[in-house]
Amino acid sequence: MKKILITGANGMLGTAIAAELIDYTLFVFSSKELDITCSFQLDQKIKNIQPDYIINCAAYTAVDLAESEQEKAFKINAIAVQKMAQIAKQYNATLIHFSTDYVFNGEATVSYLTDQKTDPINVYGASKLAGEKAITQIDGKHYIFRISWLYAPHGKNFFRWVAETDMKELNIVDSQTGSPTSALDVATFIKEVIENDPATYGIYNFTNQGEMTWYAFAKAINQKLGLSKMIQPVAEFKTAAKRPFYSVMNCEKTERVFDYQIPSIEKGLHEVVRRFKS
């Protein structure tokens, strides 16, 4: 039986992955149980458990706050990740890590390939890119999955905000286009990766298939949940961090290498809505 260690297990993705991998021998740690910025804790846990896989769901994800907490963002998303990759290599564990569409500047007009030029336009994106680079450089057994616009029936995310806010009228940007991605679908895919690990390490894109603006996504959530909110498109919504205008990522390589058909945005949303309602 494969042993799997999960960090950041109480986060949105960690929760989904831990639930999906329930039949494995899991070692699941919240931020309180394992602070990834503490190399000693990391080393002890990995040495004692000797996991086959380390799934790093721990991250600093507050995009706007990161602009004023640069040091903290880099400590968690880059420095701790570098250490984790070193320790994973030392104990021969495969590291599964997640990055983001925000490593790109969003000036493209067609979907980004994994080897296309990165150029983050906010601190969060820069810290995640630094984490990617550290893992790549250490070059142990690793998968980096760039995911985007993650949401789920649980956790803090855009879907739940639209679903649960008391506001009757929402002004949502229609100037940013991306691929809203269900954490449930990411979790299902990660199970497949572990079950049929092709050992083709590197960076891959994984998003639900299709593209839309935040405005269109809000409208779809509104409609699917029968919320009857008034959703208005706006060209700009002032935030501390800049966000890419276009951050759709091409997942053909992922589908080919893992022989896996990634669900559409519509399918992803359908299942999240179903679980949210139940």
Ligand SMILES: NC(=O)C1=CN([C@@H]2O[C@H](COP(=O)(O)OP(=O)(O)OC[C@H]3O[C@@H](n4cnc5c(N)ncnc54)[C@H](OP(=O)(O)O)[C@@H]3O)[C@@H](O)[C@H]2O)C=CC1
């Ligand atoms: N959310 C999104 O839209 C997207 C996310 N991603 C990436 O996916 C991954 C998962 O994100 P998501 O689940 O949404 O993030 P969440 O913010 O929901 O979860 C992150 C988890 O990491 C924990 N954490 C923070 N600092 C530490 C630390 N020092 N040691 C251990 N744990 C820590 C947090 O714990 P606590 O709450 O206690 O601080 C939290 O439980 C991340 O790598 C993120 O960059 C990529 C694209 C989109």
Ligand SMILES: Cc1cn([C@H]2C[C@H](O)[C@@H](COP(=O)(O)OP(=O)(O)O[C@H]3O[C@@H](C)C(=O)[C@@H](O)[C@H]3O)O2)c(=O)[nH]c1=O
């Ligand atoms: C609250 C609000 C936000 N917005 C806009 C701001 C932003 O452009 C967009 C989404 O806002 P959020 O703050 O939920 O999303 P954001 O934190 O930018 O989401 C990102 O998180 C990180 C972790 C990632 O890695 C990215 O892939 C992406 O998912 O909606 C409005 O237009 N109207 C509003 O009322």
